[in-house]
Amino acid sequence: MKIKVKLFGSLTTVVPGYLPDKGLDVGLPAGSRAADLLALLGIPHPRLATLIADGRVLKPEDKLSSKSVINIFHVMYGG
Amino acid sequence: MKIIRVDMSKKSICVEDVPREYMGLGGRALTAAIINKEVPPKCDSLGPENKLIFAPGLLSGTNFVNTSRISVGTKSPLTGTIKESNGGGTIAAALGHLGITAVVVEGKPAPGEMFILGIDEKGEASLIKADDYKGMRTYKLMEKLIDSFGNKISVMCIGPAGEYLMKSASIQTSDVDDRPCRAAARGGVGAVMGAKGLKALVVDRRGKSADAIANPEAFKEAAKIFAQKLKENPFTGQLLGNFGTAGILAAINAMGAFPSYNATKGVLDGWENISGEALSKVMKERGGGPGHMGCAQCAIHCSNIFNDSKGKYVTSSLEYETIWALGGMTGIKDLDTIARLDFLCDDIGLDTMNTGVAIAVAMDAGYKKFGDGQAAIGMVEEIASGSEMGKILGDGPEAVGRHFKHHRIPAVKGQSVAAYDPRAMQGLGVTYATSTMGADHTAGNVFGLYMAKKLDPLKPEGQVAASRGSQIAMAAMDSIGLCILAAVALASPEAGAALVQAISAKIGRQLEGSAIAELGVRTIKMEKEFNQKAGITSKDDRLPEFYYKEALPPHNTVFAVKDEELDTTLAV
Numbered sequence: 204m205k206i207k208v209k210l211f212g213s214l215t216t217v218v219p220g221y222l223p224d225k226g227l228d229v230g231l232p233a234g235s236r237a238a239d240l241l242a243l244l245g246i247p248h249p250r251l252a253t254l255i256a257d258g259r260v261l262k263p264e265d266k267l268s269s270k271s272v273i274n275i276f277h278v279m280y281g282g
Numbered sequence: 283m284k285i286i287r288v289d290m291s292k293k294s295i296c297v298e299d300v301p302r303e304y305m306g307l308g309g310r311a312l313t314a315a316i317i318n319k320e321v322p323p324k325c326d327s328l329g330p331e332n333k334l335i336f337a338p339g340l341l342s343g344t345n346f347v348n349t350s351r352i353s354v355g356t357k358s359p360l361t362g363t364i365k366e367s368n369g370g371g372t373i374a375a376a377l378g379h380l381g382i383t384a385v386v387v388e389g390k391p392a393p394g395e396m397f398i399l400g401i402d403e404k405g406e407a408s409l410i411k412a413d414d415y416k417g418m419r420t421y422k423l424m425e426k427l428i429d430s431f432g433n434k435i436s437v438m439c440i441g442p443a444g445e446y447l448m449k450s451a452s453i454q455t456s457d458v459d460d461r462p463c464r465a466a467a468r469g470g471v472g473a474v475m476g477a478k479g480l481k482a483l484v485v486d487r488r489g490k491s492a493d494a495i496a497n498p499e500a501f502k503e504a505a506k507i508f509a510q511k512l513k514e515n516p517f518t519g520q521l522l523g524n525f526g527t528a529g530i531l532a533a534i535n536a537m538g539a540f541p542s543y544n545a546t547k548g549v550l551d552g553w554e555n556i557s558g559e560a561l562s563k564v565m566k567e568r569g570g571g572p573g574h575m576g577c578a579q580c581a582i583h584c585s586n587i588f589n590d591s592k593g594k595y596v597t598s599s600l601e602y603e604t605i606w607a608l609g610g611m612t613g614i615k616d617l618d619t620i621a622r623l624d625f626l627c628d629d630i631g632l633d634t635m636n637t638g639v640a641i642a643v644a645m646d647a648g649y650k651k652f653g654d655g656q657a658a659i660g661m662v663e664e665i666a667s668g669s670e671m672g673k674i675l676g677d678g679p680e681a682v683g684r685h686f687k688h689h690r691i692p693a694v695k696g697q698s699v700a701a702y703d704p705r706a707m708q709g710l711g712v713t714y715a716t717s718t719m720g721a722d723h724t725a726g727n728v729f730g731l732y733m734a735k736k737l738d739p740l741k742p743e744g745q746v747a748a749s750r751g752s753q754i755a756m757a758a759m760d761s762i763g764l765c766i767l768a769a770v771a772l773a774s775p776e777a778g779a780a781l782v783q784a785i786s787a788k789i790g791r792q793l794e795g796s797a798i799a800e801l802g803v804r805t806i807k808m809e810k811e812f813n814q815k816a817g818i819t820s821k822d823d824r825l826p827e828f829y830y831k832e833a834l835p836p837h838n839t840v841f842a843v844k845d846e847e848l849d850t851t852l853a854v
Contacts, residue, residue, distance in 0.1 A: 211532050211533065211559065212520075212521045212525055212529050212532075213520040213524060248516055251517075255533065255536040255537055258537055258706075258836055258837055260537065260732060260733065274532070276532070276533045277521060278733045279530045279730065279733055280530075280730035280767070280770050281530060281702065281723055281727035282601075282602070282724070282766055282767045
């Protein structure tokens with residue numbers, strides 16, 4: 204399946220040539236989970252990464268949907 | 283270790299050793315202790331019985347990173363509760379270098395009298411008449427103070443809003459570039475300073491009489507470990523330096539918790555124009571930039587400098603909460619306008635959050651249209667003019683709501699909420715409702731727990747415990763003088779141990795690992811005691827009714843934590 208991915212903060216430099224306006228179109232096997240996407244993209248400190256789709260924070264074991272835009276951040280805190 | 287006491291009624295100054303009962307306390311813990319013991323709880327917050335306390339943190343003035351935080355304590359004219367308004371800049375370090383544990387200002391001068399309190403490099407304090415500075419905005423004031431006192435000074439000062447005794451008045455403080463752009467902004471502390479007839483506190487930065495560190499080698503080692511852990515964390519080591527605190531905007535918006543158009547929506551259309559990423563790009567193009575060091579001892583550099591399209595300085599530092607209050611809440615999606623509003627608030631001496639939300643309530647009530655940047659600038663200038671409408675706006679969202687008879691007022695105990703909607707982040711609602719000082723995200727922010735997948739932000743379960751834990755930790759950080767962004771490093775056990783070790787090394791007594799939490803609990807207990815004596819009850823610990831009745835899109839949820847659960851939050 205194809206998934207639209209958007210990267211934020213320092214993660215925008217993880218994928219060479221990443222364009223924030225366009226995001227990424229990523230191909231993954233059907234049934235892939237959040238952790239699979241992080242591994243494919245080579246996100247550093249994956250334990251400290253957060254995926255948000257449809258307003259919800261995904262857990263590593265959550266299945267991905269091709270209908271959703273996946274936003275990826277490093278874990279952040281409010282000041 | 284000394285306390286400087288200034289009586290503005292008698293124009294007298296005395297210096298005393300720190301009394302035994304206040305020994306070992308700093309920052310917020312110290313201001314809580316002094317207010318609880320010395321201020322009559324039911325006093326007029328703008329009267330002579332109230333006190334205004336400036337207290338650097340326990341570690342301020344040492345070389346431990348990110349410890350130049352100052353606590354400004356008083357009884358708040360905005361909330362009627364005890365207040366600790368926390369600020370950065372350089373003054374906490376300056377006071378620490380002089381071995382000054384606190385400056386306590388009490389009494390009240392005759393109407394029209396105004397003074398500057400100067401503290402020289404030997405720690406000698408004096409009151410200087412400030413007639414020439416009356417009505418002056420803070421940037422001009424800062425220039426004049428440098429002309430008079432030299433360029434090795436740290437300043438805390440008020441602008442016109444403080445002199446007008448407005449409830450949104452801040453106390454501005456100077457950053458490392460001598461700009462009055464940091465603030466102890468919340469709770470109307472600037473109005474208390476105005477009521478005391480104090481235009482500015484000016485402290486020489488060249489002090490060399492800091493309190494001795496009992497075990498310097500152990501302190502140095504602990505400080506090194508903590509700084510290393512801070513650097514290793516992606517948030518404090520990379521994100522904040524590259525994007526500032528605004529780097530969290532996209533995530534909160536993506537979670538549907540970015541209060542927009544006076545808290546009627548949880549996602550802002552056009553948020554991309556004001557995100558941390560957009561801000562960083564614009565600043566770099568214009569020769570300003572993120573990665574600015576705003577506070578002494580800072581290793582994070584979350585501050586920034588925003589220039590206009592011609593490269594001319596507009597403001598520093600444009601923070602997440604400010605972008606939200608003056609942008610998301612008002613529907614203004616233009617960084618240049620938001621930056622201008624931020625500058626005006628700093629210059630006039632106003633809390634950007636209370637002011638932005640006041641403008642948003644006025645817009646929601648139909649006074650002006652959402653998104654009208656020029657109208658917003660006009661409203662802030664109206665505050666500076668001291669007109670009748672300006673006074674209403676300058677007193678914050680509740681005053682505006684009362685004036686327009688408008689029901690949707692996002693405030694608790696008179697103080698505006700922050701940039702996390704409690705219907706989509708229930709734990710922030712618990713903190714807003716139960717904090718000892720009105721709606722205050724810095725009192726106990728649990729956003730990081732949501733990002734770390736440890737708690738579902740939309741469900742009420744677990745939120746009270748999360749808020750309690752965070753409120754205790756933050757009370758301790760505010761007492762130690764550690765920037766709460768740097769507290770992120772405490773996610774590492776080594777950093778936590780290093781912090782305990784540093785405090786132990788400073789005071790010369792080995793503390794247990796539980797000491798930090800105990801400090802937080804002790805602080806909150808003192809604050810609660812004062813509030814109870816002031817007449818604050820659990821009925822005051824509630825969110826405004828609309829949060830329970832008006833569902834917030836896109837999740838269409840309301841605040842769902844039950845009252846009886848809220849009442850257990852700070853049963854510490």
